[in-house]
Amino acid sequence: MKFVKITVAVLCAAILAACSQKMQIPLAGQKVDLKDTQVFLPQQAYDEQGKALAYEAKTNPYLEIKSKIDKGSVLLFIEAKKAIRKNDFATAKQKLGVITQKDTSISGPWVLLGNIAMEEKQLKKAQEYYQKAIKITPDNVNAYIALAKAQRLMGEFHVAQNTLALVLSIWKDCPEAHLNLGVLYDLYLNQPKKAQQHIEAYLFLDGYKNKQAIAWYNEIQSRTGIEKSFIDPKQGVNPSSLMSSVEG
Template identity: 55%
Template structure:
């Protein structure tokens, strides 16, 4: 049995007030995302400088949460782990009703709805969570997934871009964006860039992502890295600036 650390529970639960502007489908256009790609730096000797990824801003949030809400959240996670979805949903709804300042329970309810393919319901939960706390990157990720599943591809792209705006080094946002560019928006060059970003940030965590990267690269014909331009290019840029 896995137990969640108390500090992580607090992070999952926490929330802050932040209203999100809503865009109507007919006003949506693709958002630029290349500025969120990580870049490999080099020192003066041409050696790679270890990349230090930015920390998830959501996990840095602090606040006071009632002991009752924390205990209910732990119980909900245990119920879900035991495949007792009904109990988990009941406890999460109690938290959301008693403490409407918390985004975490709504995100978890959205995840449960996603698992059951109730995409519109999941979208509503994620939107409500983001109204409470727009730094909750997991809510952005879930929202993008619901939009993609409902065929709202440009909306999903915008949502993943907002996730990266909050946390540029969010590996899963890069991966999901890569899939969206690749399979749904037919922009293979951008797909390749974000697949590479995911592999870079996770140190080639999954074989599947490596395969997807190689497949899209075979279509673009681009062999140069979007992440690592090499020491010579970096030094040339410095000289030009001087």
């Protein structure tokens, strides 16, 4: 019986270690290989009659987190956001600092501190703040996306790609993560085919509403020469024709 308990404990520890390793956040300066992100592309499904089924996008897990927040912290957070809109970063940092000392269970203030650091061109400090936010709330997708932007601006393109891949492992239908991957692949990693995949995913998940992204998709497609859809296996026409009709 004792042996069984020990074995279970060891297995649990191994599983937790594996999960921790899987969710490890890449850091600027690390040498990392690019992650496979094609596995996160949404796929259009069809019924037995060949009729397209409505795609049910996964919801953002961060929005499903329910926690009780002190009213004083809420008021300070609102005041900090107002100060940020006025570019009064000193006031915002003071109020956010009070929250982080008073309530260590919420990640939002750390994200805002990271955003302020970004505005002040303190990229390493921004990275630290976003990492603190993620440590508190591992499903805070906004923190990951902001972290990836900071890493990209630091010239850490592979690391930023890894961070965005991590976002999609948490929420595979995150439109903004797909869009940011498109930016990375096209403008920084010289991989237009992958950029096309993720821009199409972004447009699909966003309902083809962004005209600039539509134009960008068409421009990338003119370079790759790939007219098939990466999302709809039955898409026989040029996907850009559908987007052009929406644009009009």
